[in-house]
Amino acid sequence: MSTPDFTQTYFQLFDLPVRFAVDTVALGDVYRQLQRELHPDRFASAANHEQRIAVQYSAFVNEAYAVLKAPLPRALYLLELKGMSQEEISRQQVDGGFLIEQMELREKLETMHDLVDPDTVLDHLVGEISADIKLHHAEFESAYTHSDLPAAASACVKMQYLEKLLQEAEQIESDLMDN
Known part of the structure; x- marks a missing residue:
């Protein structure tokens, strides 16, 4: 070595x-x-x-x-290399429309167990969240490439929200399979 x-x-x-x-x-x-x-x-x-x-x-x-x-930790690390702390990243503003979308997705997740056919709805929801994550990967990459660190950090915050939602959706999916 x-x-x-x-x-x-x-x-x-x-x-x-x-x-x-x-x-x-x-x-x-x-x-x-x-x-x-x-x-x-x-x-x-x-x-x-x-x-x-x-x-x-x-x-x-x-x-x-x-x-x-993994894209999210890699994005956070890139920002860290540029001198941004985790606190600075998490303080970045995200637009209100994004936050409303997150609340709506969370509500859909919370009502999943009450649906007659939750599997189809959940598959659609997981697909929607995954597509949104990919969109924010592209948003991060563009902002980072153009040295727009605040916009890159904002994309990271959005990715964090969505990754958490995706984990919750996958947990619900696992729970439904167990039942």
Whole structure:
């Protein structure tokens, strides 16, 4: 194992350009290569401090991979690299129309159990939420590419709302399957 550099960005670690769109195949390939290099068996006879560094570096690689492979954490990380804190991002204004849409989607989710055929409605709702998420991915990418950090942060806030709604919808779907 080469000497780990904990100061490099996640993009540098995986030798990827610093941008929202990520080559997930290349990301996965480098991740698997790093995991092979860091496998505990390779350090079984190494000194304790070398074993400890390998474990720490492995944790660093795992965290970097988790952040870069998912769009929302990747977007938040890109903003962090530009100097925006999580607090600054969450303070970004989102338009009232978006908030009203979120309330309407949440109401639909809450009434799902009362419907005669919730599966069809839920499938449609999950599709709608997923499409909205993709729309805000594009919104983020455009704003970030044009260095409009407030608009990029606003897109992140919208993605956070929608990801939470999608998780709730998937939980309801799971509950319905169990019943």
